[in-house]
Amino acid sequence: MGKLERIAKKIGKVRKASEANLSGRGRNKNHSSPYESQHSIASQLKEDLLNEYSGKDFLSETEFERISTDYGETLHLREAVDKSLVTPDSSRPEILSDLKLVYGIGSVREKELKEKGYDTVEELVDHEKWGEKAETVQDLFRGELAGAYDLLRRWKSLSHPSFLRLSGLFEKKQFAIVDIETLGLSNQPVFLLGLAHTGNSGMVVHQFLAEDLDQELATLINFSEHLDERELILTYNGKNFDIPYIERRLAYYGQRKKFPHPHLDLYLFTRKVLGHRTRDCKLGTIEQSVLGVERDLDVPSSMVPDFYSAYREEKNPGPLLPILAHNRQDLLSLADLYRELIEEALHGNK
Amino acid sequence: MEISRIVESLKDQDWYEGQIEHLELLPERKAEYGQANFDERIKSFLERKGLDLFSHQSRAIKLINEGRDVIITTPTASGKTLAFNVPVFDRMLNDSDSRALYIYPTKALSQDQLETIKDMEADLGLDLEPRVYDGDTPRDQRPGIRKRSRIILTNPYGLHHYLEWHHKWKDFFSNLDFVIMDEIHSYRGVFGSNVAMLVRRMERIFDHYGSDPQFILSSATIANPLEHSRKLVGREFSLISEDSSFRGRKKFLFWNPLTNPDNSAHNQTSKLMAHFVNHDLQTLCFTLSRRLAELISEWCSGRTDAPVRAYRAGYRPEERREIEEGLRTGEIRGVSATNALELGVDIGGLDAVIISGYPGTITSSWQQAGRAGRGREDSLVVLVGFENPLDQFFLKHPREFFDREHEHAILDLDNPNITMGHLACAATELPIREGEDLRQTYSGEIDALIDNDVVQDTPNGAVFSGTYRASGAVKLDNINETTVKIIHNGKLLETMDLAQAYREAHENATLLHQGKTYIVKDFDLEEGVAEVRWKEVDYFTQAISESDLEITRQLEKKKAGDVVVSFGEVSVSEHYSHYKEKKYDRVLDVHPLELPPLEFDTECSWFHVPESILTNVEEKGLGARGGLHAIEHAIISLTPFYAMCDRWDIGGFSARNPLEEGGSIFIYDAYEGGIGIADEVYELLENLLERTYELVMDCDCEEGCPSCIYSPKCGNDNDPLDKEAAVYILEKLGERFVY
Structure with a gap:
C-alpha cells in the first residue's frame, strides 16, 4: 500500500510542477513581475479566505440551493440583477439590404440590381430571375432566426457586423450569456457554469455549481436545460472554449449533446473593433480600458483551478466565493461589452 | 568478385593478423508459395x-480473413507488410466506411510505410487518403485527416x-476495423509496458464507439x-513464424580486432567497410553510437572513392530520405x-553487413544481419567483436551465438x-466505470489514486480530478526531453538530447554531421x-566524465x-570534467x-x-579500489544476460x-526514476x-583484459582495476554467499 501511495503522490506532483512553471516562467525576468505579484496577491487572498471561512458551511454563506436531478444533486443560484441588456435596434430591411445574401449575387450584380431599384432582398422577391431564391432568404429571416444565422455563416466571417445586426432581431429574452469555470484547459472537469438572461425586469444571473466533482454531470445537465430555453448564445471566446468544452464534458459522460444555438462570440468582435485600443484582448483588460470596470480582490483566471481545489481539499467555502464573484462579473461585463460593441461597430462608423 | 574470394582477399591485407575467428555458412533456402x-x-x-x-503470407491472409488476431514474426524482407496490407485493402475495397490504424514505433517508419501504402492505394485505384498523423502534422490539417x-x-x-x-476521432474510431502494430519487439521493457497500457486505453475507447477492431502485429524474431x-494487447493471437521466402547463401564472419592490437576495432571496421565497398559490395555497417557512425563513414571515405555516408537519428527527415533512396x-x-x-525502413537488400560491436541482443543481431541478402546473390555478414567480455565471449564461442535463443520480450503490467x-489518463478519457476490466484488474491502484485525489469516485465512475x-x-x-539545438550559420x-550534448556539443567539441567536422564555438545551456x-x-574530441552517487532512500534489504544487499x-551525478583531443x-x-x-x-x-576482505586484499599488496571497480565492470558486462537491456542502460x-568500513558496489538504472533493471539485479x-x-x-x-574487467564505457578510463583483487574478493564473497 505504501508503494501505491507514493506513486499516486508522484502523479499529483505534476500539478505542483506545472504551477511552478506558470509562476516562474522566468528566463525573461523583466516580464514575470506583474504576473508574480498578481499571483502572490491572489495566494494571500486565498489564505485570508481560508482563515475567515474556516468551519463554515457553503450553503449557509450563500443563496445557493441544492436541487435534485435524474443525475444526482447539484447546486443552483438564481439572482435578479438590476441591469438591462441593450440590443441593437436592427430592422429586417436593414439587414436584407445586402442582396449578396442571395446565392449567385455578387458585388457587381448587387450594384446593377440596386440601380434598378431593388434595395432589399424583400423587394427582390418579385424579380423574374432571383425571386425564388430571394424568397427563401426572406423566409429565413421571418422564421426562426437560426436559419438566418446559418445563412450568414455561409457568407460572412463570425466577426462581421451583420451578426451583431442579426442579434437585434432576437427577442431580448432569448439571449443567454454564458461563461464557465474549469479545472484546466483541455479535458479536466468543469465545476461552475454561469448563464445570464433578461428577466421580466432587469437581468437574471444563474450559477450552476458542482459542490464536488461527483456533481459535474448533474450540473451540466441542469445548465443545459436552462440553455435550451434560450435561442442565442453570447460569450467571450466561447466559440473556441466554453461551448466545445461543455459538449466535451457531456460526451465524457456519454451524453452526446450539441448546442445548435446561433452564437455571438464577442471576443471575435472585440479583437476586430476594439483591439487597437488595448494592449491585449483579455476580458479583464477590456473591462479596465474600455468599460471602466475595476474589480477588487479578483481571482485571476489562471488561479481559479487552484482556488476550487483549495475549497475541495479544505472543505472550506472561502476560496469558492471569489470564483463565484469572478464568474458573475464576467457575465455582467459581457452585457456591457455587447452594448459597447454595438456602439462601435454599428453606430461608430456612421 | 565472389563473396568467398573477397573474404579470402582480406587475408592479404597488411592489417590482417588472423582476425577471422569463425566462418559460418548459412545455406540457401527455397521459397514455398501459397494461395488465399x-x-x-x-x-x-x-x-x-x-x-x-x-x-506464410497466404496463411496470414487466411487467418486475418477469418477474423483472427494475428502476429507475424518472420524476418526482415520476408513480406510481412504485404501480408497485412492485402487483407486491409481487401476490406477497404468492399466496405467504403472501413478504417485502419497503423502504429509504428518511430515517426521515420510511419513516413516510410506511408509510401508503400500510397503505392498500393494508387495501383488499386482507391481513394483512402492515407496519411501520417503525428507531432509533425500541421494543426490545420488534422481535422481533415481525422475525418477523411x-x-x-x-x-x-x-x-x-x-x-x-x-x-474528435469519433468517425475514425467508430469505423475502425484494423489496428496494425509493426515492430512490436521494440515494445519491450518499460517502453513496451507503457505501450501495453496505452493499448488498453485505446481498446476501451474503441468499445465506447462500438467498434472492435482486429489486431495484426508484426515483430522481429523473439523467443515468446x-x-x-x-500481454501487449490482452487477447489471444494466432502466430505466423515460418519464413517461406527465398533466402540466398550467406557467409557469417566473426572478426576479432584484438589480434591486431595496433588498430582499434573502429579503425578495422572502417577498413573492412572500405575493402568491401572497393570490391563493389554495397555495404551497411551498424555501429553502436552516433559518433561512431560518423567516424566510420569518414574514415572509410578516406579509403575509397565510392560514395559512403553516415545515417543516424538527429538528421533531418529529408537527409534521411535521400540516403535511403541512395x-x-x-x-x-x-x-x-x-x-x-x-x-523496417525500406532500403532493399545489401551485399554485405558489418555489425561493429555486438548490439546487445540476439534479436538485434539477426535484424541487422537480415539486411544482407539481395535476390539470388550470396551475401556477407561480419560481426566485429569489441574489447568487452560479451563480444569476446561470442567470438570465442560461435555456437553460443548461432544456436542461442532470441531474447524474451518482457512486459510488466503489474508495475504500478x-x-x-495510465489509469489517470484513462480516467481523463472516459470515466472508469464499476465492472470495467480496468477497474477490476487495478482496483488497488485506482483506490490509491482516489485516496490521493488524482481521480474522484463518482456515481458515473472514477473521474480524473x-x-x-x-x-x-x-x-x-x-529519452531525455531536454533537447539542444545545434546551430550552424543561423x-x-x-x-x-542533453546528455549527448554534454558529450558532443560542449565548447570546442568536434561535432560530426554527414562527414563534415564542426567545432562548437558556444554552448548555451540555459x-x-x-x-x-x-x-x-584531423582530430576528434572525447569528453571524460566522473560520476558520483548518493543514496537517498533505502527501500529493501536482504541478506x-x-x-547485505540493498x-x-x-x-x-555525471560530471564532465575534461575532454581529450584524439586522432x-x-x-x-x-x-x-x-x-x-x-x-x-x-533506482x-x-x-x-x-x-575484513578488503583489509586482506590490501595486506596482500593488492588494490581494494581496483578490485571493487573490476567487479562492478564485470557485473555490468553480464547484466544484459539477465534483464533484457543494453549495457548502456x-x-x-x-x-x-572511508573509516575502514569496507566497500560498496552499486548497479543503477541509467534513467530518471528507474526502469526496473536494478530491481532485477537485486533479486x-x-x-x-x-x-x-x-x-x-x-x-x-594476466592483469585484466577487455574480455573480463575492462569496460568500453568507463568514465575513469578503466583506472584503477585490479583483477587479482577482484578474484580474491569474489571468492571470499562466494564463501559468504555460498555460490
Missing part, C-alpha cells in the same frame, strides 16, 4: 507487381496525447511472440548507421510505476543552443549469506571542461563488501568506504555474482 482468397482487384494488383504469395483518411499511420507517443481528444502479443538505387555504396536503420499514470494533464504525468520511454543543423562552425580538423533510490586512437591533448554536473534520481541495488559505481544478485566470478576467474589474461 481475396478480391479480384487485389489479385490483378499482385499480378501486375509480379508478386507470388509465399505460403481511412488509413492513419501514427506512433505511440502521439496516441498517448491524442486519446483524450477521442471525441505469443506471450508477448497477449541505398535503394545503389548510388550510395556504403552507409555506416546506428540502429536507426535496423527497423507504469500502470497508475486534477488541474493538470494526466498525460503529462506519463513518459512512455526514458540554421538548425540537428538536435540532440537556452539549449550550441553554435558550431565548419572547420576541418544473502553474510552479505535496493533503493539514489541520486547519480584515430592516439590522444593528442587533454583540456578541462566547465559544465555543471548532470544529475538524475534513479539502484547495491551490496557491501566487508572490511545501466550504470555502476564502486567505492572503498538475482547471488546468481549474477557467481557468473561474474566464473568470468573473471576463467579468463586467461
Whole structure:
C-alpha cells in the first residue's frame, strides 16, 4: 500500500510542477513581475479566505440551493440583477439590404440590381430571375432566426457586423450569456457554469455549481436545460472554449449533446473593433480600458483551478466565493461589452 | 568478385593478423508459395507487381480473413507488410466506411510505410487518403485527416496525447476495423509496458464507439511472440513464424580486432567497410553510437572513392530520405548507421553487413544481419567483436551465438510505476466505470489514486480530478526531453538530447554531421543552443566524465549469506570534467571542461563488501579500489544476460568506504526514476555474482583484459582495476554467499 501511495503522490506532483512553471516562467525576468505579484496577491487572498471561512458551511454563506436531478444533486443560484441588456435596434430591411445574401449575387450584380431599384432582398422577391431564391432568404429571416444565422455563416466571417445586426432581431429574452469555470484547459472537469438572461425586469444571473466533482454531470445537465430555453448564445471566446468544452464534458459522460444555438462570440468582435485600443484582448483588460470596470480582490483566471481545489481539499467555502464573484462579473461585463460593441461597430462608423 | 574470394582477399591485407575467428555458412533456402482468397482487384494488383504469395503470407491472409488476431514474426524482407496490407485493402475495397490504424514505433517508419501504402492505394485505384498523423502534422490539417483518411499511420507517443481528444476521432474510431502494430519487439521493457497500457486505453475507447477492431502485429524474431502479443494487447493471437521466402547463401564472419592490437576495432571496421565497398559490395555497417557512425563513414571515405555516408537519428527527415533512396538505387555504396536503420525502413537488400560491436541482443543481431541478402546473390555478414567480455565471449564461442535463443520480450503490467499514470489518463478519457476490466484488474491502484485525489469516485465512475494533464504525468520511454539545438550559420543543423550534448556539443567539441567536422564555438545551456562552425580538423574530441552517487532512500534489504544487499533510490551525478583531443586512437591533448554536473534520481541495488576482505586484499599488496571497480565492470558486462537491456542502460559505481568500513558496489538504472533493471539485479544478485566470478576467474589474461574487467564505457578510463583483487574478493564473497 505504501508503494501505491507514493506513486499516486508522484502523479499529483505534476500539478505542483506545472504551477511552478506558470509562476516562474522566468528566463525573461523583466516580464514575470506583474504576473508574480498578481499571483502572490491572489495566494494571500486565498489564505485570508481560508482563515475567515474556516468551519463554515457553503450553503449557509450563500443563496445557493441544492436541487435534485435524474443525475444526482447539484447546486443552483438564481439572482435578479438590476441591469438591462441593450440590443441593437436592427430592422429586417436593414439587414436584407445586402442582396449578396442571395446565392449567385455578387458585388457587381448587387450594384446593377440596386440601380434598378431593388434595395432589399424583400423587394427582390418579385424579380423574374432571383425571386425564388430571394424568397427563401426572406423566409429565413421571418422564421426562426437560426436559419438566418446559418445563412450568414455561409457568407460572412463570425466577426462581421451583420451578426451583431442579426442579434437585434432576437427577442431580448432569448439571449443567454454564458461563461464557465474549469479545472484546466483541455479535458479536466468543469465545476461552475454561469448563464445570464433578461428577466421580466432587469437581468437574471444563474450559477450552476458542482459542490464536488461527483456533481459535474448533474450540473451540466441542469445548465443545459436552462440553455435550451434560450435561442442565442453570447460569450467571450466561447466559440473556441466554453461551448466545445461543455459538449466535451457531456460526451465524457456519454451524453452526446450539441448546442445548435446561433452564437455571438464577442471576443471575435472585440479583437476586430476594439483591439487597437488595448494592449491585449483579455476580458479583464477590456473591462479596465474600455468599460471602466475595476474589480477588487479578483481571482485571476489562471488561479481559479487552484482556488476550487483549495475549497475541495479544505472543505472550506472561502476560496469558492471569489470564483463565484469572478464568474458573475464576467457575465455582467459581457452585457456591457455587447452594448459597447454595438456602439462601435454599428453606430461608430456612421 | 565472389563473396568467398573477397573474404579470402582480406587475408592479404597488411592489417590482417588472423582476425577471422569463425566462418559460418548459412545455406540457401527455397521459397514455398501459397494461395488465399481475396478480391479480384487485389489479385490483378499482385499480378501486375509480379508478386507470388509465399505460403506464410497466404496463411496470414487466411487467418486475418477469418477474423483472427494475428502476429507475424518472420524476418526482415520476408513480406510481412504485404501480408497485412492485402487483407486491409481487401476490406477497404468492399466496405467504403472501413478504417485502419497503423502504429509504428518511430515517426521515420510511419513516413516510410506511408509510401508503400500510397503505392498500393494508387495501383488499386482507391481513394483512402492515407496519411501520417503525428507531432509533425500541421494543426490545420488534422481535422481533415481525422475525418477523411481511412488509413492513419501514427506512433505511440502521439496516441498517448491524442486519446483524450477521442471525441474528435469519433468517425475514425467508430469505423475502425484494423489496428496494425509493426515492430512490436521494440515494445519491450518499460517502453513496451507503457505501450501495453496505452493499448488498453485505446481498446476501451474503441468499445465506447462500438467498434472492435482486429489486431495484426508484426515483430522481429523473439523467443515468446505469443506471450508477448497477449500481454501487449490482452487477447489471444494466432502466430505466423515460418519464413517461406527465398533466402540466398550467406557467409557469417566473426572478426576479432584484438589480434591486431595496433588498430582499434573502429579503425578495422572502417577498413573492412572500405575493402568491401572497393570490391563493389554495397555495404551497411551498424555501429553502436552516433559518433561512431560518423567516424566510420569518414574514415572509410578516406579509403575509397565510392560514395559512403553516415545515417543516424538527429538528421533531418529529408537527409534521411535521400540516403535511403541512395541505398535503394545503389548510388550510395556504403552507409555506416546506428540502429536507426535496423527497423523496417525500406532500403532493399545489401551485399554485405558489418555489425561493429555486438548490439546487445540476439534479436538485434539477426535484424541487422537480415539486411544482407539481395535476390539470388550470396551475401556477407561480419560481426566485429569489441574489447568487452560479451563480444569476446561470442567470438570465442560461435555456437553460443548461432544456436542461442532470441531474447524474451518482457512486459510488466503489474508495475504500478507504469500502470497508475495510465489509469489517470484513462480516467481523463472516459470515466472508469464499476465492472470495467480496468477497474477490476487495478482496483488497488485506482483506490490509491482516489485516496490521493488524482481521480474522484463518482456515481458515473472514477473521474480524473486534477488541474493538470494526466498525460503529462506519463513518459512512455526514458529519452531525455531536454533537447539542444545545434546551430550552424543561423540554421538548425540537428538536435540532440542533453546528455549527448554534454558529450558532443560542449565548447570546442568536434561535432560530426554527414562527414563534415564542426567545432562548437558556444554552448548555451540555459537556452539549449550550441553554435558550431565548419572547420576541418584531423582530430576528434572525447569528453571524460566522473560520476558520483548518493543514496537517498533505502527501500529493501536482504541478506544473502553474510552479505547485505540493498535496493533503493539514489541520486547519480555525471560530471564532465575534461575532454581529450584524439586522432584515430592516439590522444593528442587533454583540456578541462566547465559544465555543471548532470544529475538524475534513479533506482539502484547495491551490496557491501566487508572490511575484513578488503583489509586482506590490501595486506596482500593488492588494490581494494581496483578490485571493487573490476567487479562492478564485470557485473555490468553480464547484466544484459539477465534483464533484457543494453549495457548502456545501466550504470555502476564502486567505492572503498572511508573509516575502514569496507566497500560498496552499486548497479543503477541509467534513467530518471528507474526502469526496473536494478530491481532485477537485486533479486538475482547471488546468481549474477557467481557468473561474474566464473568470468573473471576463467579468463586467461594476466592483469585484466577487455574480455573480463575492462569496460568500453568507463568514465575513469578503466583506472584503477585490479583483477587479482577482484578474484580474491569474489571468492571470499562466494564463501559468504555460498555460490
